[in-house]
Amino acid sequence: MNTSAVESDYTTNDFVVVANRLPVDLTIDADGNHEWTPSPGGLVTALSPVLEHHRGCWVGWPGTIGEAPEPFRTETGVLLHPVTLSEADFEGFYEGFSNATLWPLYHDLIVHPRYHREWWEAYREVNQKFAVEVSTVAAEGATVWIQDYQLQLLPGILQQIRPDLTIGFFLHIPFPAPDLYRQLPWREELLRGVLGADLIGFHLESNARNFLDVAEQLSGSEVSGTVSVRDVTAFITTSDGRRVGVGAFPISIDPSPFLNTDVDVAAIRAELDNPDLLILGVDRLDYTKGILQRLRALEELHELEAIDTNTVFLQIATPSRERIDHYQETRREVEEAVGRINGRFGKLGKPIVSYHHVAVPKSRLVELYSAADVMLVTPYKDGMNLVAKEYVACHGDGSGAIVLSEFAGAAEELSQAYLCNPFDIESVKRQILHAIRALESDPETARSRMLKLHEQVIQHDVDVWAGAFLQCLYSAGDGDNGVVDE
Numbered sequence: 001m002n003t004s005a006v007e008s009d010y011t012t013n014d015f016v017v018v019a020n021r022l023p024v025d026l027t028i029d030a031d032g033n034h035e036w037t038p039s040p041g042g043l044v045t046a047l048s049p050v051l052e053h054h055r056g057c058w059v060g061w062p063g064t065i066g067e068a069p070e071p072f073r074t075e076t077g078v079l080l081h082p083v084t085l086s087e088a089d090f091e092g093f094y095e096g097f098s099n100a101t102l103w104p105l106y107h108d109l110i111v112h113p114r115y116h117r118e119w120w121e122a123y124r125e126v127n128q129k130f131a132v133e134v135s136t137v138a139a140e141g142a143t144v145w146i147q148d149y150q151l152q153l154l155p156g157i158l159q160q161i162r163p164d165l166t167i168g169f170f171l172h173i174p175f176p177a178p179d180l181y182r183q184l185p186w187r188e189e190l191l192r193g194v195l196g197a198d199l200i201g202f203h204l205e206s207n208a209r210n211f212l213d214v215a216e217q218l219s220g221s222e223v224s225g226t227v228s229v230r231d232v233t234a235f236i237t238t239s240d241g242r243r244v245g246v247g248a249f250p251i252s253i254d255p256s257p258f259l260n261t262d263v264d265v266a267a268i269r270a271e272l273d274n275p276d277l278l279i280l281g282v283d284r285l286d287y288t289k290g291i292l293q294r295l296r297a298l299e300e301l302h303e304l305e306a307i308d309t310n311t312v313f314l315q316i317a318t319p320s321r322e323r324i325d326h327y328q329e330t331r332r333e334v335e336e337a338v339g340r341i342n343g344r345f346g347k348l349g350k351p352i353v354s355y356h357h358v359a360v361p362k363s364r365l366v367e368l369y370s371a372a373d374v375m376l377v378t379p380y381k382d383g384m385n386l387v388a389k390e391y392v393a394c395h396g397d398g399s400g401a402i403v404l405s406e407f408a409g410a411a412e413e414l415s416q417a418y419l420c421n422p423f424d425i426e427s428v429k430r431q432i433l434h435a436i437r438a439l440e441s442d443p444e445t446a447r448s449r450m451l452k453l454h455e456q457v458i459q460h461d462v463d464v465w466a467g468a469f470l471q472c473l474y475s476a477g478d479g480d481n482g483v484v485d486e
């Protein structure tokens with residue numbers, strides 16, 4: 001990536017995005033040369049087009065421990081402002097409180113959240129550190145859009161030190177029901193942090209309603225109105241008299257890279273030894289994504305001889321959070337299942353599960369999505385799930401079928417998918433078979449379902465998401481930063 005260092009004149013930064021990660025990875029070679037490479041992930045996928053359009057500033061951690069590099073501008077004009085994290089910050093704030101406390105708590109306790117005071121202290125300190133950086137880069141009266149669960153204290157801190165800013169907060173993961181949220185030992189302080197924003201967005205109305213319930217129960221705030229999609233008609237009046245808007249803004253993708261119709265599907269399938277049927281999974285290797293469950297469902301279908309032995313299941317699993325125990329355990333279980341299934345049902349030199357623990361370039365994902373007959377997206381819980389939308393975007397010709405967990409946020413919009421309950425293995429098996437049978441015996445129905453899904457994704461792309469959120473945020477800013485008139 002071509003980048004250039006910039007003068008530290010921040011007076012023009014009137015639009016600032018803040019996220020845990022910068023949309024790049026820094027690698028340093030043996031000679032000490034720095035190289036920036038684009039990094040994968042749902043958030044990056046979603047926000048890059050918006051920032052490029054605004055020539056905005058992005059504040060985030062560059063992905064390496066220790067002293068951060070100088071701010072620089074990408075070739076598409078986005079100013080990247082790195083935040084330094086130490087090893088202790090990384091362990092306590094990122095691996096600890098963000099990913100071993102909040103992540104499992106907000107994903108409905110698929111594994112047990114761990115509550116450690118020292119992680120909470122690290123989380124507070126790092127949020128404070130981000131606040132100092134944002135305060136440095138943001139112009140007077142700027143609009144600041146804060147992303148995700150790692151930075152829930154940031155709106156509150158910024159609101160205190162920079163009351164001139166208009167602050168938006170968007171949560172990319174689910175927000176749990178009050179009974180779960182109340183487990184958190186620091187629940188009031190975390191909630192006060194989020195309530196520092198002028199606008200708070202969630203993917204789903206149900207997430208937003210959970211948040212309103214929590215705010216009412218735990219912060220002495222008053223709630224008015226009801227939640228809308230892509231609009232703000234629900235409000236929280238905080239105990240200090242500020243008015244905060246709350247809405248549902250289902251995130252989506254930039255479909256353009258996925259609309260490529262030139263993919264040589266036959267060549268991709270030939271690479272996989274020409275299976276009669278190609279089934280695909282693409283996920284970060286995370287226990288929320290239900291990878292093991294879909295492997296077990298396929299194993300049982302092979303046991304029952306319900307699917308052809310010339311079917312290949314290709315699973316691309318991106319390495320993720322690899323030092324955290326539950327992630328190591330999930331990887332062990334998945335890889336054991338892959339070995340077992342291939343041992344039981346594969347033929348010599350012909351595995352039926354092709355498993356790859358790797359991140360692949362987007363162009364490769366487009367090829368794989370396009371070549372796959374059936375896509376399996378089976379999370380136990382997922383804020384949205386962009387993989388589901390990317391697959392659908394690649395099938396504008398009506399080919400293919402998608403089996404989708406009803407616990408993925410995407411299921412609300414993608415109601416024409418073959419919806420399954422990942423906690424019920426029979427349901428997963430049934431819907432895989434429905435999808436296969438529709439493709440084989442009722443192609444017109446399968447085609448019509450896929451075309452409806454495709455239209456939904458194309459019409460509600462990432463620009464619709466960001467546009468709706470920003471319009472509501474700018475309106476909130478016009479209202480004197482949310483202070484209620486007496």
Ligand code: ADQ
Binds near residue numbers: 382
């Ligand atoms: P994630 O949990 O990371 O995102 P998801 O929404 O599916 O999940 O986004 C993953 C992104 O990474 C997709 O764009 C996908 O193409 C890419 N990706 C996945 N595996 C890959 C691989 N092996 N190689 C290359 N790229 C890969 C979080 C929430 C989601 C929410 C998003 C956005 O958990 O619920 O949809 O943020 O809000």
